Amino acid sequence: MFGGMSLEAPITWCLCFKPKLKTNTTNMQPPLKSRSRSRQGYTTTVTNAMALAFEVLGRFNRARAARLTLPHHVCQTPLFMPVGTQGTIKGLTNSQLEDIGCQIILGNTYHLALRPTSELLDEVGGLHKFMNWQRGLLTDSGGFQMVSLLHLADITEKGVTFQSPVDGKPMLLTPEESIEIQNRIGADIIMALDDVVKTTITGPRVEEAMYRTLRWIDRCIAAHKRPHDQNLFGIVQGGLDPILRDICAKGLVERNLPGYAIGGLSGGEDKNSFWRVVAQCTAALPEHKPRYVMGVGYPLDIVVCSALGADMYDCVYPTRTARFGTALIPEGVLKLKHKAMADDTRPIDPTCPCMVCKNYTRAYIHCLVTKDAMGSQLLSYHNLYYMLQLSRNLHSSIVEGRFPEFVCDFLHKMFPKGDVPEWVCDAMEVAGIDISSCCAPFSSCEEYDSKSMPEEVSLAR
């Protein structure tokens, strides 16, 4: 119950939807035999059908580089997924996204279900056809968007109840409906509806959310109609509590899902807590399945998480920060709005081979960012190129056996004075990577804190 709004008879999210599932789907591999089992407290059907292949091509301690074969694309991990809220990355065409090596786009189920609606997407053969994107797609469950965007949202055992942004009526998104909508959208990877609480929240609510997430995964599995061409990922919750994270990871692994996500991070927790949760979860998740850290997109975070054994990332940060006039460069960020850029005739990053850096100066983009949408489009292009190139460099350095050198080079450029944050030093020690050559002796280990980066802090996902 919230805001004086009666929730006694919420309208279901897809009340008017008719099941209409396509059969012309691609089977990645024949389904293995399903089996059922009973356990105390719950009964679940375990299906081994999955629509992906995950082949590890190289390792360095916990870090791995893999080939992830999805129904629509063969990907290389580690990989970064740009967020295309309504089936588009703002300001970039599909051919540009292909040119810069984008492998998977993330679509927000909540936004897609409102417009163009999942019915229409189903009618036209799914989001791939609608947006004419030939490569991988991933959709989220929709629940996080509701809880984060709509203040009048509430979570009960049934699902996420919220006030319709269209007509103000109470509506309900259940695990079953989230999966049904995602089945209509047709992405290669779909996400279970989970009960997300901010990592800054403590107490019994965290435990409640974790157990509810485990109960909901069985409802998601049961509702999933396309396991042979869509991969359902479960999401490990449990806040910053290692015991709860452990219970959740084990519970999800028992369900034998095609892949797993580490959720609930990038919610304002300190970086020390952040990397420890990632390290714990990657260690608890299967070696032969992809591991996706949700909402993570700062370059430094991606390097650290990859060293700890994570494979996939998404974040609005590179494109969001571009719209604020900020470029990602090896040294950190470059603010193109700054008056010092007005007569700077160098490219954004002289070492970057992207189309923007080859053709435009900082001075030119400085003029545009304050006056023309083209400015943020060019910056989005460069920033996504930077993230995708970072992904490729992570992959190739692991495969070629030079991952520690790559990490040291990355850190040296970002922290030329050797003031590598202490949490990075601690994480790399656990990852078994010696970064002493890029840390200053007796370094103060200044705390790198995403809060010190303006405008994007809470926009991680």
Ligand SMILES: [Zn+2]
């Ligand atoms: Zn560039």
